[in-house]
Amino acid sequence: MAVIVPESLESALAALTAYPDAAVLAGGTDLMVEVNDGRRPLTRVVAVGRVPELTGIRVDGATVVIGAATTFAQLERDPVAELVPALAYAARTVGSPQIRNAATIGGNVATASPAGDALPVLVALGASVEIAGGNRRRLVPIADYFTGPKRSVLDAGELVVAVQVPVLRGAQDYLKVGVRNAMVIAVASLAIAVDLEARRVGIGLGSVGPTPLAAPEACSWVASRARWRSDGVEVADEDVVEFGERVAGAARPIDDHRGTARYRRHAVSVMARRALRRCTR
Numbered sequence: 001m002a003v004i005v006p007e008s009l010e011s012a013l014a015a016l017t018a019y020p021d022a023a024v025l026a027g028g029t030d031l032m033v034e035v036n037d038g039r040r041p042l043t044r045v046v047a048v049g050r051v052p053e054l055t056g057i058r059v060d061g062a063t064v065v066i067g068a069a070t071t072f073a074q075l076e077r078d079p080v081a082e083l084v085p086a087l088a089y090a091a092r093t094v095g096s097p098q099i100r101n102a103a104t105i106g107g108n109v110a111t112a113s114p115a116g117d118a119l120p121v122l123v124a125l126g127a128s129v130e131i132a133g134g135n136r137r138r139l140v141p142i143a144d145y146f147t148g149p150k151r152s153v154l155d156a157g158e159l160v161v162a163v164q165v166p167v168l169r170g171a172q173d174y175l176k177v178g179v180r181n182a183m184v185i186a187v188a189s190l191a192i193a194v195d196l197e198a199r200r201v202g203i204g205l206g207s208v209g210p211t212p213l214a215a216p217e218a219c220s221w222v223a224s225r226a227r228w229r230s231d232g233v234e235v236a237d238e239d240v241v242e243f244g245e246r247v248a249g250a251a252r253p254i255d256d257h258r259g260t261a262r263y264r265r266h267a268v269s270v271m272a273r274r275a276l277r278r279c280t281r
């Protein structure tokens with residue numbers, strides 16, 4: 001098997017154009033599982049870990065630009081922990097320390113699993129995905145990125161270059177239900193982000209639909225019911241309960257070996273209530 005290790009974005013894209021059968025390799029924590037299971041034969045690999053344009057985290061005004069090759073271990077720390085706390089909380093729930101040292105946010109976004117832990121956070125925050133392929137560059141809002149289970153608008157020969165995440169003033173959280181407390185794929189997960197400037201609440205749901213989901217109706221409803229102050233937001237107790245039900249209504253869960261649709265919907269309503277209580281006063 002040939003391994004190409006490009007040292008620039010241009011040469012990575014040239015390699016993907018020259019060898020359309022080549023697989024992109026970042027941390028390998030999804031790709032190598034498929035290879036080892038015999039589900040993905042590899043003839044050629046383009047390893048993107050040394051592409052400088054895919055590495056590093058930069059703050060650009062009110063946006064954090066996170067290179068695709070950034071690992072979950074890096075996301076646990078500043079500046080992400082300070083500026084996008086929900087993403088740091090989500091990163092801490094991914095696999096084991098060994099997995100977090102290898103697994104990247106770009107791999108999570110490219111795999112586009114409904115259970116990917118970074119993805120509900122990106123949905124709640126209204127992030128965008130920077131994609132490059134050939135001579136084309138595009139910025140895709142996360143709401144338009146997923147097209148189905150493990151499917152996205154990312155075409156063959158394209159690379160996720162970075163995710164652009166808005167920096168919001170307001171509380172954030174990430175909650176994940178699994179069969180145990182660590183090293184577990186989500187049975188259901190939920191990210192919340194409060195935006196005190198825009199007076200908005202964002203929700204992202206994982207593992208309860210074919211793609212990561214938003215809950216726009218529940219979010220507009222609770223924003224209209226909340227009492228917004230410059231330093232926080234208050235929501236009445238009965239509205240917190242109603243919010244939980246409305247967010248659960250946005251879920252599209254199925255029964256599978258990890259849990260039933262009924263359990264998942266219930267878990268979403270509990271997480272939504274808990275997350276909203278933690279983010280409001």
Ligand SMILES: Cc1cc2nc3c(=O)[nH]c(=O)nc-3n(C[C@H](O)[C@H](O)[C@H](O)COP(=O)(O)OP(=O)(O)OC[C@H]3O[C@@H](n4cnc5c(N)ncnc54)[C@H](O)[C@@H]3O)c2cc1C
Nearest residue numbers: 026027028029030031094095104106107108110116117160
């Ligand atoms: C033991 C174990 C535990 C895990 N636990 C979790 C968990 O708790 N939560 C969770 O969300 N995930 C978990 N995962 C899955 C995995 O770690 C994540 O999805 C991770 O983010 C994948 O990133 P990677 O860098 O390893 O991607 P890779 O395996 O290198 O690549 C994954 C896919 O994305 C493509 N790709 C990678 N980077 C790019 C790019 N920049 N542009 C275009 N395509 C690209 C590859 O071609 C491949 O198809 C776990 C995996 C293992 C093995």
